[in-house]
Amino acid sequence: MNQPYLQVDHVSKKFGTQQVLHDMNFTVNRGEIVGLLGPNGSGKTTMIRLLNGVILPDGGSIRVGTHNPVTDGDPIRRKSGILTEGAGLYHELTGMQNLEFFAKLYGVWDKKRLLDLLEQFDLTAHMHKLAGTYSTGMKKRLGLAKALLHRPELLFLDEPTNGLDPEGIQLVMKYIRELNRTEGTTILLCSHVLHQIQEVCHQYIFMESGRVIEQGTNREIESKYVTETVLRVETGLQPTGDVFADVPVRRVGEQTLEFHLPNKDGISALLRAILLESWVHEAVITNRDLEALYFKVRGEQHE
Numbered sequence: 001m002n003q004p005y006l007q008v009d010h011v012s013k014k015f016g017t018q019q020v021l022h023d024m025n026f027t028v029n030r031g032e033i034v035g036l037l038g039p040n041g042s043g044k045t046t047m048i049r050l051l052n053g054v055i056l057p058d059g060g061s062i063r064v065g066t067h068n069p070v071t072d073g074d075p076i077r078r079k080s081g082i083l084t085e086g087a088g089l090y091h092e093l094t095g096m097q098n099l100e101f102f103a104k105l106y107g108v109w110d111k112k113r114l115l116d117l118l119e120q121f122d123l124t125a126h127m128h129k130l131a132g133t134y135s136t137g138m139k140k141r142l143g144l145a146k147a148l149l150h151r152p153e154l155l156f157l158d159e160p161t162n163g164l165d166p167e168g169i170q171l172v173m174k175y176i177r178e179l180n181r182t183e184g185t186t187i188l189l190c191s192h193v194l195h196q197i198q199e200v201c202h203q204y205i206f207m208e209s210g211r212v213i214e215q216g217t218n219r220e221i222e223s224k225y226v227t228e229t230v231l232r233v234e235t236g237l238q239p240t241g242d243v244f245a246d247v248p249v250r251r252v253g254e255q256t257l258e259f260h261l262p263n264k265d266g267i268s269a270l271l272r273a274i275l276l277e278s279w280v281h282e283a284v285i286t287n288r289d290l291e292a293l294y295f296k297v298r299g300e301q302h303e
């Protein structure tokens with residue numbers, strides 16, 4: 001089932017004298033949602049522009065399906081949609097006119113599709129207003145509708161939820177998941193809001209200073225980097241020392257203790273021991289969500 005779709009081999013890119021990407025290597029399979037993660041300036045947008053054929057690499061090779069972006073930029077752009085920071089909208093046109101313009105440009109004029117997308121992104125009531133008067137969130141949602149007009153098989157999303165309110169974030173993340181599930185769209189997603197993307201991504205590529213420093217699923221990265229289980233428990237327990245039931249413990253809040261276990265196997269026994277002495281309202285493993293893994297992966301680079 002794993003069919004390589006994006007293949008990046010030893011890719012490098014310079015802007016002037018600045019080496020922005022160094023020997024980049026990664027593969028994304030068809031139908032995956034992949035998070036491209038890394039701090040500001042690590043080269044994520046540059047990588048997307050190379051995949052999309054908008055700029056050319058200095059070295060290495062890239063495949064997007066059967067295409068090489070160096071020679072086949074147009075076919076790739078016909079099959080892909082892109083949402084960038086600016087969204088590329090015409091502010092002097094209405095929301096509807098923007099979609100009409102791009103649908104004609106892409107040669108995919110379909111009024112029903114336009115109306116469906118406006119409806120899906122909660123823009124029907126605003127479709128006759130000028131895009132320049134839209135809020136940041138509305139522009140972002142219109143940009144997404146524009147990126148999806150031609151039913152792309154590949155979608156590049158650069159910070160898709162930036163500037164959206166909680167309802168907008170939920171709407172967009174739900175749509176991304178649905179699109180991938182129903183149409184099998186391959187999605188490369190750049191975001192700094194890690195708790196949002198961990199709900200939708202199948203795997204992650206971690207970048208740092210123009211290099212891939214790690215790639216894998218949450219589970220793969222967890223098993224490689226997480227060597228203990230940190231359990232945060234909301235409880236009335238008052239341990240007398242820094243060990244309880246043979247587990248090291250420290251107080252991190254008035255009613256919150258943090259236990260450090262060698263692995264998950266000891267959690268049930270620990271909770272049973274706590275419950276013999278006090279109440280428990282919540283127990284959460286805190287060191288295996290995407291944010292914790294992100295810092296762990298990056299931390300190892302700096303050690």
Ligand SMILES: Nc1ncnc2c1ncn2[C@@H]1O[C@H](COP(=O)(O)OP(=O)(O)OP(=O)(O)O)[C@@H](O)[C@H]1O
Nearest residue numbers: 015016018020038039040041042043044045046047
């Ligand atoms: N057209 C360009 N000309 C010169 N330098 C550029 C150009 N585009 C990007 N850079 C530089 O390349 C580096 C990587 O930029 P890029 O935008 O790819 O990073 P990023 O990971 O997407 O950052 P962010 O998270 O802030 O969006 C930065 O140092 C940036 O200044």
